[in-house]
Amino acid sequence: MYCEDAPADEIEHIRPKDLYPEVVFAWENYLYACGPCNGPKNNRFSIISRGKIVDVTRPRGGPMVPPRKGQPALINPREEDPLDFFMLDLLNTFEFVIISKPGSREYDRAEHTLKVLRLNERDYLKAARRTSFESYISLLQRHGDEVAAGNLAAAHRIRQTVCESNHATVWAEMKRQRKAIGALGALFDRAPDALAWPVPGK
Numbered sequence: 001m002y003c004e005d006a007p008a009d010e011i012e013h014i015r016p017k018d019l020y021p022e023v024v025f026a027w028e029n030y031l032y033a034c035g036p037c038n039g040p041k042n043n044r045f046s047i048i049s050r051g052k053i054v055d056v057t058r059p060r061g062g063p064m065v066p067p068r069k070g071q072p073a074l075i076n077p078r079e080e081d082p083l084d085f086f087m088l089d090l091l092n093t094f095e096f097v098i099i100s101k102p103g104s105r106e107y108d109r110a111e112h113t114l115k116v117l118r119l120n121e122r123d124y125l126k127a128a129r130r131t132s133f134e135s136y137i138s139l140l141q142r143h144g145d146e147v148a149a150g151n152l153a154a155a156h157r158i159r160q161t162v163c164e165s166n167h168a169t170v171w172a173e174m175k176r177q178r179k180a181i182g183a184l185g186a187l188f189d190r191a192p193d194a195l196a197w198p199v200p201g202k
């Protein structure tokens with residue numbers, strides 16, 4: 001989760017352990033995450049209180065008191081679809097662009113999430129999204145070629161490769177933006193069943 005790039009071999013507690021001990025063992029508070037995502041987020045936590053994002057992180061050595069109540073500021077991918085908040089720029093930067101209206105709570109939460117998880121700041125993530133995009137395009141083209149040539153086993157292997165790739169969000173965005181980006185529209189028109197391929201999480 002979060003960056004979709006690296007092996008997610010750590011258990012991230014969405015609500016930090018030292019603020020919300022009551023959900024330390026709650027399944028819905030767990031997320032698989034990689035070290036570079038989990039590390040900086042760690043025990044940082046912010047809530048929305050009276051329309052503003054308030055940092056409720058417990059300071060080192062601070063008293064063990066319940067945090068102020070409020071909706072978490074960080075987008076929770078177990079309960080919310082991040083693509084309702086963001087669009088991935090497939091044409092140029094491969095950064096996430098916030099689609100909510102500036103000044104709205106959704107905008108503030110999206111901005112906060114980008115900042116905490118450094119989803120636009122890590123250059124290697126942007127490069128990996130670009131590589132995934134190019135790879136998905138090649139795979140779709142080859143899939144179309146194999147189907148046209150009657151090589152259905154080969155076509156099926158290509159479908160498997162897509163379904164097991166990282167960066168499922170890149171794939172989801174290719175589907176979502178296919179009408180706006182002509183070349184993508186043509187690719188999916190040639191392989192309409194690809195729209196329903198079971199890409200994990202998307």
Ligand SMILES: [Zn+2]
Binds near residue numbers: 001002005006037038
């Ligand atoms: Zn990560």
